[in-house]
Amino acid sequence: xxxxxxxxxxxxxxxxxxxxxxxxxxxxxxxxxxxxxxxxxxxxxxxxxxxxxxxxxxxxxxxxxxxxxxxxxxxxxxxxxxxxxxxxxxxxxxxxxxxxxxxxxxxxxxxxxxxxxxxxxxxxxxxxxxxxxxxxxxxxxxxxxxxxxxxxxxxxxxxxxxxxxxxxxxxxxxxx
Numbered sequence: 001x002x003x004x005x006x007x008x009x010x011x012x013x014x015x016x017x018x019x020x021x022x023x024x025x026x027x028x029x030x031x032x033x034x035x036x037x038x039x040x041x042x043x044x045x046x047x048x049x050x051x052x053x054x055x056x057x058x059x060x061x062x063x064x065x066x067x068x069x070x071x072x073x074x075x076x077x078x079x080x081x082x083x084x085x086x087x088x089x090x091x092x093x094x095x096x097x098x099x100x101x102x103x104x105x106x107x108x109x110x111x112x113x114x115x116x117x118x119x120x121x122x123x124x125x126x127x128x129x130x131x132x133x134x135x136x137x138x139x140x141x142x143x144x145x146x147x148x149x150x151x152x153x154x155x156x157x158x159x160x161x162x163x164x165x166x167x168x169x170x171x172x173x174x175x176x
Contacts, residue, residue, distance in 0.1 A: 021057040024055075025055060025173060026052045027148070027170055028049065029065075029168040029170030030047075030170060032047070032166065036162055036163045042073060045072055047085065049067040051064065067086070067087045070084075081117060082119070084116050090109055091107045091134070093105050096135075101140050105134075105150065108131075108133055109134075112127065113129075113158060114126070115128075128160065130156040130157075130158075131156075132153075133153050136148060136149050136150030136168075145172070148169070148171070151167055
């Protein structure tokens with residue numbers, strides 16, 4: 001699955017690189033994620049996300065990311081469960097509508113999510129693949145800076161969770 005996705009993204013980049021104006025960028029997002037977890041696990045995570053990408057003029061962008069959550073805890077009766085999420089992946093963003101200082105965006109991507117949990121009985125680490133679908137917008141007040149807000153819905157094959165909703169808000173710095 002990962003090799004097929006990576007090959008597809010490479011072909012898309014190669015096809016558009018010759019015709020498009022490339023703008024590399026780096027960014028940081030604050031993400032609030034609500035995964036559909038098992039009953040005893042924390043159900044809301046605050047995540048820091050760093051990303052880098054290449055934007056194609058008037059078309060969209062290819063972005064890679066790495067993220068890590070704060071440690072969250074949940075009390076169920078006398079038991080306390082602590083959890084943390086880690087992830088990395090890539091998103092293909094498409095400009096659904098461009099205007100002079102921004103765009104409305106749609107995205108599809110792949111994520112590899114790791115859920116680490118600890119309770120009184122054991123430590124667990126569960127990994128899974130996720131299909132990420134999203135929409136949002138970006139405003140560019142200057143040529144170098146962009147501010148983005150996105151909503152994503154992820155479908156995962158992990159034992160820890162099956163799907164997640166996340167809201168991200170952040171900034172991008174574009175290099176010319």
